[in-house]
Amino acid sequence: MERDKTILLAHGSGGSYSRRLTEDVFAKAFDNPLLAPLNDQAVFCLPAKKLAFTTDSYVVKPIFFPGGDIGKLSVCGTINDLAVGGAEPVYLSASFIIEEGLSMDELKRVVDSMAKTARDAGVSIVTGDTKVVERGKGDKLFINTAGIGVIHGPELTPMNIRPGDKVVVSGTMGDHGIAIMTHREGIRMDSPIESDCAPLHTLAMDIISAAPTGVRAMRDPTRGGLATVLNEFAASSGCCISIREEDLPVKDAVRGACEILGFDPLYLANEGKLVVVVSSPEAKAALAAMRAHPLGKDAAIIGTVSDGPKGKVLLETSIGNTRIIDMLSGEQLPRIC
Amino acid sequence: MKYIDEFRQKEAAQAIIKKIRSLSRKEVNIMEICGTHTHSISKYGIREALPENIRLISGPGCPVCVTSATDVNRIIEFSRTRKDAIIATFGDMMKVPGTDSSLQEEKARGADIRVVYSPLDSIEIARNNPDKEVVLFAVGFETTSPTVAATMLGAKEAGLRNFSALSLHKLTPPAMKALLDSGEIKIDGFIAPGHVTAIIGARAYGFLAEDYKSPCVVAGFEPIDALLGIYMLIRQFEEDRCAIEIEYDRVVTWEGNTRAQEVINEVFEPSDSLWRGIGNIPGSGLSFRQTYSEFDAEKRFSMPKGVDAEPKGCQCGSVLKGLITPDKCPLFAKACTPEFPIGPCMVSSEGTCAAWYKYRRIA
Structure with missing residues (x-):
């Protein structure tokens, strides 16, 4: 042997x-x-x-x-x-x-x-x-x-979030979760979905440099997805966060897989994306810095922080009505990271 | 994405909402009878977009939720007594509470209970475990029963000797009839389930218009489908018409899927069935035909009787009949949450309480 x-x-x-x-x-x-x-x-x-x-x-x-x-x-x-x-x-x-x-x-x-x-x-x-x-x-x-x-710079904490701030994501949601699930379940896609797994420190530094006083909080939405991060932001800041489904970047293949498997991209894990809350005046600069970075080219402003119901996250649905987004409970996928 | 985006268009949705608002005058109660509709209506905020004179009531449309506490208790008892058995079931069923336990808890205590995505997987389990008795805990509506029936055909062909199923399948039209007959709740019209009707055909609802003067529209599950279905019902109400109509005509026909119907009929025949919260409904279940009795777990084993006791304080029965909305249950979002569900309507993602919890707790 x-x-x-x-x-x-x-x-x-x-x-x-x-x-x-x-x-x-x-x-x-x-x-x-x-x-x-x-x-x-x-x-x-x-x-x-x-x-x-x-x-x-x-x-x-x-x-x-x-x-x-x-x-x-x-x-x-x-x-x-x-x-x-x-x-x-x-x-x-x-x-x-x-x-x-x-x-x-x-x-x-x-x-x-x-x-x-x-x-x-x-x-x-x-x-x-x-x-x-x-x-x-x-x-x-x-x-x-x-x-x-x-x-080197400021300490970031969701306690700093206040009404008027913008919510920005650095790219498409759900790639990692769907890559693991489709691979594990042997579901073959026309264009296979790859995990977005990537180190985000240079992207994070670029954002902080572009919006040095505007960045309030930053998180990588891994297990529990975007929905969980936004709920944590809303809970620790006592603000209401409203996002628009239309503005949320999601790859077509991921949406397709979600339809088949019954998942919601809002709750899927990401391993190479940031969610950033930035003050309104510096939001555009932060967005531009993200889009200039190879890991942030699909970045988008997806919502705003408001005085609405305290600690709640609201979603304007694709058909123009509003509902809450809850934290992930129950249906999480096991062992995705 | 084709066949999805068209049915989630904002402009079209808002236009239909506007039409409903301008047309609708009467106070009406509309029941949707499918968990996927319940979920979709909550997820897209449709209830909130409608005028106040239109009340949407969620009916007994979640297969996990309508499975009686008696039957959950029976399978739990079976798993405790038959150590040589493997129980195969669908994922959502694992967490459904019986009176004092759930399959999930029994599994943790050592019972061999396995989650299958398709009933066909249970055949594989039986093949790989020839010295064990494999029992499929088969719940579901007309959308699931054809696959279970096909599984039985496969088991017979393969000559499996260690495989059986506890058939707890439910049929939709008899439940609609039972709700109307009970007189407990006023229902003016139904949104009928798209995929169930794809199997059984829209003609199956003929009795609603003829005997009960109740309009019924078969609708799909995208938000525009649901809205269009509601609009078609409102038009019937306002024009004093009463008919069975199909909104989901890209999938549903009047005859349904005759091949699937044949497979069901080959293996099963209609029988009485126990529904959670409603009780026994004549002709609302499916039992094995004599020719397939070797696969009938009821005949193969002396199945425990099981007590019919709901978890303490649980009001799922009233929720399933549309008598109360989930927020009227004292346990809702307090003692009973998706993480620690007390009743089945909070367990299943298609359950009414789970949908309310997830999408509707703004205040």
Whole structure:
């Protein structure tokens, strides 16, 4: 049998198998000076500024999907959680929980994808850990990443949202959720939908630079989708948010898949989109900055903040009537990120 | 998107609303009898756009909701006693509360209960588990029963010995008749379900116009379909006419899908059936014919009897009959929410309470 073709329990034992896995797979791919000593911790200095710190776990099924994989998702997701707080992501950690029997080839593909995504985004994966669980006790691979970022500009919080502000999205809604669902269920589309999975920190920085005093709050609408983010904004600011269905960017293929599967794009997960609330005078500048960025070319102003019913999100439907948009409850799709 | 965008056009929708407003004078109660209509009407804010003299009432149109507490209790009891059985059912059914449990809770406690997207999937489960008894908990209206019937044809052809179904299928026209006969609620006209009628044909509603002088329009599920259906009913009311009309003519015919009807008739025959909130309605269910009795779970096992007790305080029965709107139930949006549903109308995405909760709590 060829050596190290499959992940064995021994790869999580802490002994020679673990060492080989760390050196040959992880250290080789993530290669950077802070990781290189392979100590129990990475040691570094950061500028004396406000820092942001976050963590997230990734359990997406399947681990490879159109437009991405669990590795790319785990790097983008944590970068984005930092970016929406106005932070520039600097260092990440990565922990792997691997099910016994995963092929080494699949693991390498995931790790290479993480390394490339991190490199392209200008962040380093500086520390990590590996555990292996018995076959049947995991589902191929779970990844946890944590990240540290430096905040240069203003701190963003939904408490700053006030009547008159505009709601802007950076592109089409629901791509990731539908990409995973159609792939998982084996639904073949004329034009397959790819996940929008992407690191959003440069887009976020561009928006903040274009509207330095106008950006109130920013969020990446992942699980629970746009509807959930807007409800959180409305609840924390005590304002009413009204959006127009007509103005909401949704790809035709995503709408088609939603019709077949009975989903609403408002509740679908995105992994490469921002929802931003900007003051009315700076909304146009923020929109222009988004559209000038490759990840924001479909950006659109979709609504406004008003004095209406406190804490509620209202939708002007495509036929011109109004209804509320509730938070996601119940019908969420399992394990999409 | 073709066949979708045309039926969600703002200008057309507003024009129909305007026409309804200018034409409608009489106080009328219109019942929609399909959960998808209930959902669509709420989702597009149609109720709010109509004048106050038009009242839309949601009827017993959600297949999960109309399944009686007795039948839910029976399958729960069965799952507890028959450890050699696998129960296959549709996703929404998992969360429907019986008197003191749900299939979801029984699954967590160890019962083998599996969600299927299509009844045909349950055949696969039976094939892969030859030492287990696979029982399909078959609920649904005329839209679902042809697929279940086809599943039985497939099971017979494959000679499956470990597969059966508990047939709790419901038929729509007898329920409409029962509601009118009960006299509990005033219904002036019906919006009939588009997809059910695609199977059974619009002629099935002839008795409404003839015996009850009740107009009925078969409508599709897009907002313009629903609005046009309401407009066609209003025109009948204002012109003192009474007829069965088809708005959804891109799908529905007078005869229906005769092939589907044949498949249903091959496997099933009409029988009495228990509806939540309404009770027994003669001829409103489908039982296995003698020739398919080997697949009838009722005959194959001594199915538990099950008690007919609603969850405490639940008013789903009254909601299903259109006697109250969900917000009049003291549990609505308080003890009973989509996350912690007490009654079935809050469980299913097609349930009236779920639609009200999701789209109508502005104040």
